[in-house]
Amino acid sequence: MTSPVRALWDAPAAAPAPPRRVWRDWLLVVAIPLLAVFEASVRTDVPWRWLWAVVLIALAPTLLWRRSRPFTMLAIAFAAGTTVGLATAGDPQLYTTAYFLILLYAAFRWGSGRAMIASGALVVIGMLLTFLATPPELADVIGGVAVAVTTGTLGLAVRWRRRVRTRELEQVRLLEREQLARDLHDAVAHHVSAIAIQAQAGSAVAATDPGATLQVLHAIEAEATRTLREMRAMVGVLRAPDDALAPTPGLAEIRSLQATDAAAPTVVVRLGGDLDSVPQAVAAAVFRIAQEAVTNARRHARDATRIEVAADVDADGVRLEVRDDGVGAASVTPGYGITGMRERAGLLGGTCEAGPAPGGGWVVAARLPRAGWTA
Incomplete structure (x- = not known):
């Protein structure tokens, strides 16, 4: 076999699997016999009409298995x-015999590659036998072939459309999972890292300074409360109807990252420009990037005492810079955090870079141009 034919021959049945029974199947099984009897009773000029009506009544139940077999x-x-047609030496002239087209459509809509090829061959053989028994007019041949080809093509078109739609849905689900993974990492990891740092500090001062230990416990309680609140918000979004609008953080919420805990690097936030002019999706992405950058700095920057967060909105877009004064590595292998920041910026037509700062420390710089979110 040639490659295209072999590919068609090996093609699996349509996915997702078809429903076994729906109400339309039973409606067809009842309607086809009724229509066959009615047509046979009113079209008295059609030869062998009652024989064809009996054949259609007997074959109607095959519609129940037209998807699975x-x-x-x-x-x-x-x-x-074909047997009845050859025996009566004539074509079935009842309109109800269009029932055969339903089965032909089902073969190309739901069948495997072998089923489609075999069905096409079966239809061709049936037509040839009928044409040889009763030579038809050229117009009848063209019409019969056109109807069969159109029916099979329609089945393939619907099958292909459904396949493309299924792939689109799978892609949407994948993007949703990636978005959820980024949100969980950015939001939860930020607070959990703060809790871990506070716990380490509490352990260090527990024996010598009970008052500082109490402050650390209060800080841990506050971080845990914020973590639970964000987790509940995420779960609420997932459980809400599709048309529900979920609140998302904006540029102003970057101020919530500011911290002056003695046990951790001080976080200073500076915002500039018209914050309200930034679309909500862009503002949320900037917030998550800033949150992740601060989390990384508090977790990995050795000997860091200060983390500066600066977000500026101008006519060109949004610029975000998160800089620490710690001793950072010369290079770092991108993990989920850095990858997530780059993905967020890239989805909006921007860029995000992370690396050693020229004057020391580590810097994360993101640029989201207006062209990226207005295109």
């Missing part, structure tokens, strides 16, 4: 129809 049902129907 499309080729088998089509083979049964075409074998019976």
Whole structure:
């Protein structure tokens, strides 16, 4: 076999799997016999009309298995129809025989590659036998072929559209999981890191300064409360209806990162420009980048005493810089945090870089141009 034919031959059945029974199936099983009897009773000029009505009544139940066994049902129907057509030396002239097209559509919509190829061959053989028994007009041949090809093509088109839609949904789910992973990492890791730092400080001063230990415990309680609040907010968003609007942090919330704890580096925040002019999605991304950068600085910057966070809004966009005065490594392997910051900036057409600062320490610099969020 050539490569395209082999690829079609090995193609699996349609995914996702079809429903086994729906109300429309039972409606068709009842409607086809009724229509066949009605048409046979009113079209007295059609030869062998009652024989074809009986055949259609007997074949109607095959519609119940047209999705799970499309080729088998089509083979049964075409074998019976072709046999009766050859025996009566004439084409079925009842309009109800369009029932066969439903099975042909199902073979190309739901069947595997082998089922589609075999179904196409079966239809061609059935047409040839019928045409040889009763030579038709050229217009009838063209019309019959056109109807069969159109039916099969329609089944393939719906199948392909459903496949593309399924892939789009899978991509959306993947993006949602990545977004949730970034939010969990940025929000929860920030507070948990602060709790860990405070706990270490409390352990160090517990024996010598009970008052400082009490302050540390209060700080841990506050961080834990904020963590629980953000976790509840995330769970609420996941459980809310699709049309619910979830509150998201903005640029003003960057001030909440400011801290003057003696046991940790001091965090100083400076905001400039028209904060309200920044779209909510961009503001939330800037906040998460700043939050992650502060978390990394508090966790990894050795001997750091000060962390500066500066966010400026101007006519070109938003500039964010998070700088610490610690002793940072010359280079670092990007982890989930740095990767998440870069992804957030990239999704909005911006950039985010992290590395050693020229004057010492470590700096995270993000740039989100207006062109990226207004395109």
